Structure formats: C-alpha cells, structure tokens
Amino acid sequence: MHRRSIIFGAAVVLLARPAPAANLDDSVGRYRITASSRIAFTVDQVGGGGLSGSFPQFSGTIDLRDGALERSSVTFRLAPASVVTGESRVDAFLRSDAVFDVARHPEITFRSTRVRLIDASSAAIEGILSARGRSRPETFTATVVRRSGNAVTFKVTGNVLRSPYGMDVGTPIYSNIVRFDMTINGRRF
Amino acid sequence: MPGRKHISPRHSPPGAYGLTAIIFHWLVGLLFLVQIPLGYLTQAVASRPALQFDLYQWHKSVGFLILALALLRLAWRLLTKSPAPPEGLPHWELAAARLAQALLLLLTVVVPLTGWLIASTSPLRIPSYVFNLVVVPHLPLTPSQDADRLWSSLHAYLAYAAGLLALVHIGAALWHHFLLRDETLSRMLPPAGSHRRTR
Ligand code: HEM
Ligand code: HEM
Numbered sequence: 372m373h374r375r376s377i378i379f380g381a382a383v384v385l386l387a388r389p390a391p392a393a394n395l396d397d398s399v400g401r402y403r404i405t406a407s408s409r410i411a412f413t414v415d416q417v418g419g420g421g422l423s424g425s426f427p428q429f430s431g432t433i434d435l436r437d438g439a440l441e442r443s444s445v446t447f448r449l450a451p452a453s454v455v456t457g458e459s460r461v462d463a464f465l466r467s468d469a470v471f472d473v474a475r476h477p478e479i480t481f482r483s484t485r486v487r488l489i490d491a492s493s494a495a496i497e498g499i500l501s502a503r504g505r506s507r508p509e510t511f512t513a514t515v516v517r518r519s520g521n522a523v524t525f526k527v528t529g530n531v532l533r534s535p536y537g538m539d540v541g542t543p544i545y546s547n548i549v550r551f552d553m554t555i556n557g558r559r560f
Numbered sequence: 561m562p563g564r565k566h567i568s569p570r571h572s573p574p575g576a577y578g579l580t581a582i583i584f585h586w587l588v589g590l591l592f593l594v595q596i597p598l599g600y601l602t603q604a605v606a607s608r609p610a611l612q613f614d615l616y617q618w619h620k621s622v623g624f625l626i627l628a629l630a631l632l633r634l635a636w637r638l639l640t641k642s643p644a645p646p647e648g649l650p651h652w653e654l655a656a657a658r659l660a661q662a663l664l665l666l667l668t669v670v671v672p673l674t675g676w677l678i679a680s681t682s683p684l685r686i687p688s689y690v691f692n693l694v695v696v697p698h699l700p701l702t703p704s705q706d707a708d709r710l711w712s713s714l715h716a717y718l719a720y721a722a723g724l725l726a727l728v729h730i731g732a733a734l735w736h737h738f739l740l741r742d743e744t745l746s747r748m749l750p751p752a753g754s755h756r757r758t759r
Contacts, residue, residue, distance in 0.1 A: 418687045418695040458683055469610035540610045544617065544689045 402523060402557030404431040409554045410449060414533075415546040422461065422545060428453035431481075433523075433557045445483040445496060452477065469540045476503045484508070496527075502536045511551070521559035528552055575643050576747045584633040585748060588668050589726075591626050596723045598622065599716075620679060621691045627672035634669060646744055660729050667722040674715040681707035 410429055415421040431447035451471035454462055466473045483498035493514040500509040511529035518524075531549045533539045539547055577585070602615045645654055679688050680698035683705060688696040701707065736744035 416687050417689050418697070420685070460684060464609050464613075467609045469613065540613055543692055544687055 398518060398523065399435050399437045400559050402433040402435070403560045404429070404433065404447065405556045405558050408556045411552045413550045413552070415548070415550075417544050422456060424454055424456035424462075424465075426451065426453050427455065433555075443483075443486050445481070445498065447481045449479050450477060451479055451502075470538050472503055479503075481509070500531065503538060505536050507535050513555075516554075523557045525555045525557070526553070527555050575646070575743070576751065577643060578640070579751065580636060581633075581640070581642070582748060582750055584629065584636060588626060588629050588633055591622060591629070592668055592722070593726065595619065595622050595626060596719055599719055616686075617689070620675065620688050623672045623675045624688065624690045624696055626668060627676070630665075630668035630672070634665060637665060643747065646742055646747070657732065660725060660732075663725060664722065664729060667718060667725070671715065671718050671722055674711055674718060677701070677711040678708060678715055681711055683708065 408429070409425060410427075411423065411425040413421050413423040426449045429447065429449035431445065434444045436442040436444075450473075452466055452473040454465050454471070456462055456465070465471055468474070471479075479500070479502040481498050481500050483496050485497040487495045487497070489495055489512065493512055495510050496513055497508060497510045499506050509529065509531055511527050513525045513527045516524040516526050529551050531551065533542070533547050533549060598615065598619045602612060602619050605612045605615060645657070649657075676688075676696075676699060679686065680701050681703050683703045685698070685703060688698070690696055733745050733748075736742050737746075
C-alpha cells in the first residue's frame, strides 16, 4: 500500500493548469522526487481512531511530456522497512512476514500506465503497484499544489486495499483500506 | 453454602445445585480451562506475528465472554442459596472446599479484569472487538509500557495460579466421585443425566 504514482498525476495537473498549453511548456521535463516529500498513511480502526505512519525512505521520478499527458509517467519505489508509526512494536509487526515481509520483499514499487486529467489542477494516475510479490492496478489522485521554476509539489491521495497483497492481517479490527496522503516534491534534473 | 433451600428448578433433587448454577459452573469452568492454554499460546507463537495477532483476538474475545458470564454467575451465587454441603465431611475439607470455591469464583472475574487492564494500558491501543461483534472500550487509563508490563505479569501469575487451584478442585471432585463414591459430583451434574434413572 504505497503509492508513488500520484506524483505523476500531479504533473499532469500542472500541465493542464490555467492556460494548459502555455503551462505545459513551462513544466515539461523530468523531475526527481526529493527526500523532502512525505509518504503518510492511515488505517482506520473499529470504534474510531486508527493507525497512522509514514515511509521516510523512497525514490522516484516524474516525467512530464510535452503535449499528450497520457504519455507522461511516474515511477516510484519505497522501502517498507523504513515504516514509522511512533510505536516500535507496531513497526516491527509491519516489517514482519505478517505484513510487508521486508526480508523477502524489500521494495514496493509503482509504475504509472496512464494519466487522466480530472480538472484543471488534478489528475488520476493509473499504474501498477507491486508489493509483497503481487502486482495490481491502482489509481491515485494528484493535485498540483505549487510550481516554481525547477520545482513542483503535488498532493497525492489514494486508497489501497490490503487483502489483494496478502496483507489483510488484523481485519476487521483494522480496516482493509489504507488511505495514502502524500506530499510529493519534484526537482527538475 | 448457607441454607438448605434452593430456589432453582423444581426437578432438582434436594441437595443438588440448581440448573442455573450447574450451567454457569460448566460453561465458565470449561471456557476457563480452554482460556489458559490459549493465553499461553499467545506467548509461545511470538515468532509468527500474524498467528499471534489472531490468537490474541480469540483470547480477548473468550476472556470477555468469561468475564460477562462470571459476573452474572457471581451475582447469581450471591443472590440465591447454594445447597448445603454433603453430610459427614471433615471440618478441614469443608473449609478447604469453601475457600477454593470462593477463590475460583473470584478469579474468574479478576483474571479477565487484569486482561482488560493490559489491553487498556498497552501503548499498542489495539481495540477489543469481541468475536468481531462488539467493541469493548478500553478502561480510562493512561497507556504506558510500565503499566502494560505490570498488568501482564499480574495477569499471568493470577491465571496460572487459578489453573493450579482448578486442578486441585477437579482432583478433589474426582476423588469424591471415583474413590469415596459419594454424591459430590452428581450434585453438580444436570438433573436429567444423573437423577432421572433413580425414579
Ligand atoms: C478468564 C480469563 C482469562 C484467562 C484464564 C487468561 C489467561 C492468560 C494466560 C495464561 C496468559 C499467558 C501469560 C504468559 O504466559 O505470559 C495470558 C496472556 C494474556 N492475556 Fe489473558 N486470560 C484471560 C482473559 C483475558 C482478557 C479478557 C484479556 C484482554 C482483554 C486478556 C489479555 C491477555 C494478554 C494481552 C496477554 C498477553 C500478556 C503479555 O503480553 O505477556 N486475557 N492470559
Ligand atoms: C472440569 C472439571 C471440574 C469438575 C469435575 C468440577 C466439579 C465441581 C463440583 C463437584 C462442585 C460442587 C462442589 C460442592 O458441592 O462443594 C464444583 C463447584 C464449583 N466449581 Fe467446579 N469443577 C470443575 C471445574 C471448575 C473450574 C475450572 C472452575 C473455575 C474456574 C470451577 C469452579 C467451581 C466453583 C466456583 C464452584 C462452587 C459452586 C458454584 O458457585 O457454582 N470448577 N465443581
């Protein structure tokens, strides 16, 4: 349950912004996702509240193409072993073979396959999420938050089901749905 | 066991436990005897975290069921009269039986209470979702590693002590039934099975 693709969507949005054509030209290019980005998630629990955390270790690129947004792309990978929830026993549980199984599956990846504009500032990024040895199509929504020169920031959200990846331990106490809330900072390179 | 009168079912012969007391005894007793190895298992499978998580939830669910039944049973026990003890018991044995039974009755309430205290003070804040049906709220306490550890060890000591006491209790019941051949155990069996054929 990690999403990396969102960024891409954001890029699209960018393109589409106020005066689509003009802005597109401005923003076209390849961006590296910087460490200042934040990959946060929440899993609701029965009776209210939930478990939240983040993944501080990740990398990725955003490729904003000229003209057709559909040809833009995002790749993202993160290290599930880096998960932090503020409670070390929970972190250990998430890293164990009960959830991420980081010993055998050290990486979670996302590769975009299609970008669809939703409105002037947001886009749906479809792609393949691979986690714990299984790959599935997932969609994230990216919204452009800021653009300036060589930098771009997207807010990326999306819900991912745990069960298709064999990570549904703890349901129904903990929701099957992981809600991702990411801030993706890209820097042109 | 004060008094002779028993309020419970008409078909209970004099001197026998009422049907309600009998059902409570076997339901709580059997659940309790399953719950101790289940609690032990939650610790023994620490190397398999997914299984451990599920066993914890079963343990908590069964534990809350025991707590509810044990509270009802305690109320029943206090509000109704129990049959007089079988005649001719040595004084020390009567005293020992009474003490053991009072302790067992109390422990079926206190042990799950200490379990609830673990769940309520654990920094993990895992909800208690009894049989995936009912959320039992945490007791209003501040979670901390220390409180968690304290209640965990108290819970373990009390549970194993209760288990040992139950073994002595069961041994005494079997001793009476198979060696002394008196009616001690029959008094705690459902009327149909143990008494009808004496008609
Ligand atoms: C009559 C009811 C219960 C019995 C007989 C019982 C018995 C046990 C036993 C024997 C253990 C293993 C102790 C060890 O070896 O360290 C255990 C552990 C545990 N029990 Fe219970 N239990 C009961 C009810 C509950 C309830 C209601 C809860 C929670 C709501 C609970 C929560 C736990 C927890 C969290 C542990 C693990 C403690 C640790 O971290 O070391 N138990 N229980
Ligand atoms: C499974 C084997 C068991 C047998 C054969 C058994 C047998 C008996 C018998 C014969 C009595 C009646 C004693 C008398 O009239 O003085 C009794 C009472 C009692 N037993 Fe057990 N018992 C068993 C398990 C348990 C367990 C596991 C507990 C507690 C956790 C328990 C708690 C009690 C209590 C509290 C009483 C007092 C009567 C009442 O309040 O209902 N027993 N038992």
